[in-house]
Amino acid sequence: MHKNEFIRQVAKESGLPQTTVSQVLGAAVRVVARSLVAGQKVVWTGFGTFEMRRRSRRHGINPQTRERIMIDSTLTPGFTASSTFKGRVLSQLDDQSTVVADDDEAEELVPVEARA
Incomplete structure (x- = not known):
């Protein structure tokens, strides 16, 4: 799902105008970014945690020359979903992944992928 579709769905679910939803989401992203730059974690209970992570120094390959290179360690933003989320x-995936077979006498569950 892309940003515009996400905004449409949140607007529909919340009853708020799309412009309001867009402004609020934009503000939320800015607040998260500022907090991460300031070295703070952002913990959203029931959703997850945004935090900066250090990627270790590692070997890589220059795609143009195919030469082995060392890539320095770097900081990158990360997200960890909460156990609640x-x-x-x-x-919800479990609820959608199985359906009762069409045959009234069949009691087995059929994976969604196997449905025709």
């Missing part, structure tokens, strides 16, 4: 997503 993971559980919510996984339980």
Whole structure:
């Protein structure tokens, strides 16, 4: 899902205008970015944690020359989903991943991928 579709769906679910949703999401992203730059974690209970992570120095390959190079360590923003959010997503996946077979006498569950 792209940003515009996300904004449309949040607006529909919340009853707020798309412009308001867009402004609020933009402000939220700016606040998260500023907090990370300041060295702070952003913990959103029930959703997850945004924090800066250090990627270690590592070997790489220059794609143009195919020469082995060393890539310096660097900081990058990261996100870890909370166990609450993971559980919510996984339980909804479980609910959608199986359906009762069309045959009234069949009691087995059929994976979604196997449905025609």
